[in-house]
Amino acid sequence: MSSFRPGRLIGILVGTVVILGLGVYGPAMLLGPLPAVTASTVTPAAGTSPLTPPVLSANGASAIAVLTATTSDVSGTTSTGTTSTGTVSQAAEPIAVAGTAEALPMASIAKVVTALVVLDAKPIADGESGPVVTLTAADFQSYLDYDQVGARSVTVFADEQWTELELLQALLLGSSNNHADSVARWAFGSLDAYVEAANAWLADNGLTGSAVVDATGLGDGSAGTATDLARLAGLAATDPIVSSILERPASALADRRGVENTTSFLPEEDITGISRSYTDAAGVCFLFTAEVSDGASSFTFSGAFIGEPTYDALTADLTALMESARAGVGPLPVLAAGDEYATFESAWGDEASAVVGVSRTRYAWQAATPEAATVTLKDFATARTGANVGEVQLTVAGEELSAALKLDQAINNPGLGWRLLHPIVMITALLDQ
Template sequence: MTDEFSDLAELMREEHELTDGLADVDPEAHLRRRRRRRIALLVTAIILVTILGTAGGYVAWALNAPLPAPATTSQQPAAPASPAAPIILPDGTASAISISGADAYLGPTAADIWATTGTDDPRPMASISKMITALVVLDAKPLADANDEGPTITFGKADHDLYDKYYVMGATIAPMPIGTSMSERQALAAALIPSASNYAEAVSTWAYGSQGAFVSAARRWLTANGLTGTTLVEPTGMSERNTSTPTDLIALARLAAANPTIAAIAATPSMALPGAGMVHNTNGLLGTEGITGLKTGNLGYGTYNLVYTASMDVGIGRPLQVVGVVLGDNTREGVDNDVRGLLSSIREGFHHVPVATHGQQVGEYRTPWGSTAKIVIAQEASILTWSDTPISVTMQTTTPKTYTDGEEVGSITWTAGPQTTSIPLVVEGSVEPPDDWWRLTHPEELGAPWS
């Protein structure tokens, strides 16, 4: 404005000199000139006041006008892929496995039969037969619970002679001195834990009066329980005519595991028994990979068998309940390796997949004046899944209130089967306001003051 005032002052000085010279020549002209000069000065002053007032109003508006919201860009991260779990199924044998408690991962039929190898043809059960014997004995002489010892059995000379009978046959046996007394539960334990054939025949004869009556009862019991693929001709499994299928043995294992007495005995590593002394479980896998039972059986090379149960904690909130069978391996070690490998591969198939890192950027806020801040994932995250179960991701964002560092602005969620993992989204950095110069020089970003 200094230049405008200077021009006005110069105009007034020139006008004054001119009119002073005219005053001496024509007084009327001089008066008219002075009136025009006063009018010009008044108009000029009004214009200057208007200009100054308008400029001051613009400055005040520009420095206080609302700012435009930062532009937001975001990109939902891709869901990671999970590799398929290599399940190690038994090789060269007939096998089946049932898994309860993981239908959401393994499928709705997993609790029936999840996987099989070989055929479902009948094969020699060997000493797995003793599990049927125990169930049929308990059908005639039930025990109240796992701690009920039941009636006392005293073994005589005929029972004692069974030791020699099965010794000659090469069966597993346990001492049975004449006059030995033990409870029903202990007798069943002698038949199941060390797999003593002499005790299996003795206790079944005690329960039914004769082997003929026992075998007839066993066949009725098998039919009543739908085990039509199973044949039992004697109580020990020494006969190759005692046969069953993998499917039937899965069903049989469920029945045995549901019986408190048999389940408790099958899970016992060793026990001291009257007359028989200390006996040890033939199932060397007890406690391995969560294995809780049930029964071994073998007739020599090519007929090593195992029916097993396991309770496996894989991190999904409740243990998996596993029932399985392997028939026809060449060695006991082969059976054990098959079962260990299968259960271990199932356990390892449940794994945590990394889905995000702390501070991973998924978006940005940017202003017209150049201030920026990031949208980031607040912490690292992973999700538990089974094998190659697909992982999906969804992201939701909200409009920030302050655009300052650490402000929560949404969430991101990953889903795999029934599992979900959610992590907050936060602002990293802060959106800073513009300086005064930017406000004064960018009215179009703020909006015209007269609009």
């Protein structure tokens, strides 16, 4: 006859609990997720490239902006990236500005605005000349009026037919005031309507410090900031119609009276003029692009100098600018292989760093200290050496660059023993997941 044994029952219960506990605890510890590593961002040591800022004019106002740059990676291949185009989002901010920040009279730079606004309203397809425009008595009278006061003009007669492209050639290459009025009236119906459209175009393109009161720039109220006008130069230089006109010789109007190319200035310094003019109120004003090249790579920038007292002063200031450009432009090791941007530590003591895997260089102007880098890291618990663990991004000379971050040494699995001996850490990692 069996009797009740309390000790035996307690032993069975304890044994059951232990077995069940081990059945749950063991798999949870051995198969559960590991805690993610702890990450800390770091700033790599500053490079040794000396800063060589642009030398700009002490007169009036001036600014330069990145237009295009030919870049190379560590293997030596090249690619060209455009940072200033005919859209607001891509027009580059100036990399250097000098003089007053106030808007100054812009003289015939206003005609560049006229050309771009007209082309926005009446675009010309590549390889074509646009519609034919029959000039009126008002166009002929404009020519007579400007010619009488000695303002730049190109001869026209009533009932002549000019293509839109020819009107723009006379406007840009010859800086013809009567053609500025003619093409503006043709495109918008009146000069008042043109002025309204032009100011809306300036605002839409982010050139909020500038405004026009006419199509010619002879009015003192047609004024702009150097910052805006350097960006305007980039918009003009990357417009396919405007750039093609500027590339043609002065005799571009084949069946007309020809125009004197008023835009060219210091081409021996690798400067391409977009607009060059003078008025009593504005002084000498110059809109341009310029290039620095080592034969394999090139760096092109746009610029504006307004309020220069004389052409001799403009010559001296542009020469100084180009000397500083040739000294400051070159291949920069922007993101060097091995540069450390983050450190990692695991709960079990393994340590590693996130480093740039492949160098990224740029043929650019080391004009200012680069902006702080933005580091994006992945969450992980273990990873092999060389694993992609994030990305670093920064902006150099107006261009956004990025590089993958690699793990410089492995974060290994800690093993079964560590898992079993650290239940709180393992359970926390399981709950977090």
